[in-house]
Amino acid sequence: MLDSLLSLGGLVLLRDSVEWEGRSLLKALVKKSALCGEQVHILGCEVSEEEFREGFDSDINNRLVYHDFFRDPLNWSKTEEALPGGPLGALRAICKRTDPGPVTIALDSLSWLLLHLPCTTLCQALHAVSHQDACPGDSSPVGKVSVLGLLHEELHGPGPVGALSSLAQTEVTLGGTKGQASAHILCRRPRQRPTDQTQWFSILPDFSLDLQEGPSVESQPYSDPHIPPVDPTTHLTFNLHLSKKEREAKDSLILPFQFSSEKQQALLRPRPGQATSHIFYEPDAYDDLDQEDPDDDLDI
């Protein structure tokens, strides 16, 4: 699941924390998509370009298109290379000039963007980028766009994190135990139930992804194995279950007004009109079918 994250397209949110950092996973996913031949754009805001490119070999480094916003975020040096409009302008420019073919955009950090831009503007820009196939006036078929965003969830309150996760198609939360990293992947497909999965992994020094089994692999939808399913009949003061003997006795009981099944069906069937009325009579066990008139015995 972790290796096919980018195949779905849309916004992929990588939520990391201080204990389990996410930049190495980001770089591993970037390397993977570069090796697949996709166009990869990086918006580097949080770390310098040298630090980001460290660990990649040269052919991958040649494929990455790096937009540097770390060295000069406010464009004070007024060079020609800096793209107008800051990071959002760069995002929109990537959208506009994309050739047919899948594109992966890695945002080095969404946290940096959230701290420097209003959250609503960022959400609107991300939505416009990741839903580019609905772009009007674009007759050429554009390949799918995947946006990988790294979010440090401890830096933000529940508001921005909730807003971004409602926009995201896939959300990967990093965690782990005892030195083993895990990724909890929540995949929201439109109009379908979200699926989630936990995948244990480790990142090798050359930033390739190594999927592991880990201490326990859970892939059930949101069920906690430690709590048994609630049985509602446990604490009742009356008995709801029938033993086999009791059930047999119940089935063999003759009810006082036992209609035969033909009579039941005849009464249940909706009839359009009733021409004649029928009398159904079934003799009871105690019925006396004697045809004699009991008044004959009277001696008057």
Next chain:
Amino acid sequence: MAAVATCGSGAGTTGSAVATASKSNVTSFQRRGPRASGTNDSGPRLVSIAGTRPSVRNGQLLVSTGLPALDQLLGGGLAIGTVLLIEEDKYNIYSPLLFKCFLAEGIVNGHTLLVASAKEDPANILQELPAPLLDDNSKKEFDEDVYNHKTPESNIKMKIAWRYQLLPKMEIGPVSSRFGHYYDASKRIPQELIEASNWHGFFLPEKISSTLKVEPCSLTPGYIKLLQFIQNIIYEEGFDGSNPQKKQRNVLRIGIQNLGSPLWGDDICCAENGSNSHSLTKFLYVLRGLLRTSLSACIITMPTHLIQNKTIIARVTNLSDTVIGLESFIGSERETNPLYKDYHGLIHIRQIPRLNNLICDESDVKDLAFKLKRKLFTIEVDFIS
């Protein structure tokens, strides 16, 4: 507007009663004023628009919400001139279905639609509307669906209460073919129905440029544009009576999706005390004013689970007329609870309006659960809790 029409209808019916009485010459009541001759006078007559009916309780003109079960819970339907607010469930799976059923009902009845969204193109939303179940098939498919999901215990024929065997599991009061329709969630609406309908779309990224300056304490630019758009449509097509409609009068159904989300430019989901925290409440106030003076009904879905400031939710609830909350079981511990295994979530009816009334039309049952079967969305009373 609807209330005036029904008052007029009251006078109309008294007039006709008097007319019949005077024919038999047993009363001295005289009819006042010349009665309109012929049936083409639309003054004191009851407004008979396709797809609407007057409420039996307070005379309001009602439209169907697209789900007959929901209509029954709301007292017959949604009153014209009011807002139905749906609080979305956490993963936004079931609220779009209610939204689409409302719009599909408008198409089937021939109403004009106005679809506003910041997330999806309205043309795409209309393509995904569910197909209506036609009258002759609807009861059969509905029954089929009910019986397909019987649990093993209930397959045993009832021995004592055998007359209740054929009773449907859900109460669906009398549904005439003109008012509420059932929809099949697995099929799409036929293309010719969409093309035959009159609809207007508002897609926010197209309508707004990103370099608009926002003044504090005013509406977000997206909301301003949407209100102007709605007002234009109401005025141009004569839903408020300003341009006399030459054709038969019609109802405008407005659907606004994901209002309050950051894609509309509103930051109530992002921050607790944002700069535009009154924007949404002002929008609802102005929208309700527009609706009250026109023949329109509006459905709004709002992600209230993302709104950070709880007082805004309370204000939004007070500013809307009917409020329904959807709570799905996905991701919560109730999913594995065997009490809820048949259902997909709970429906909370948070508010029902008091329109020209002292009391509101509450239904007796408060524990309602919904489930989305393969085709139909049903609402049932949750007998367990």
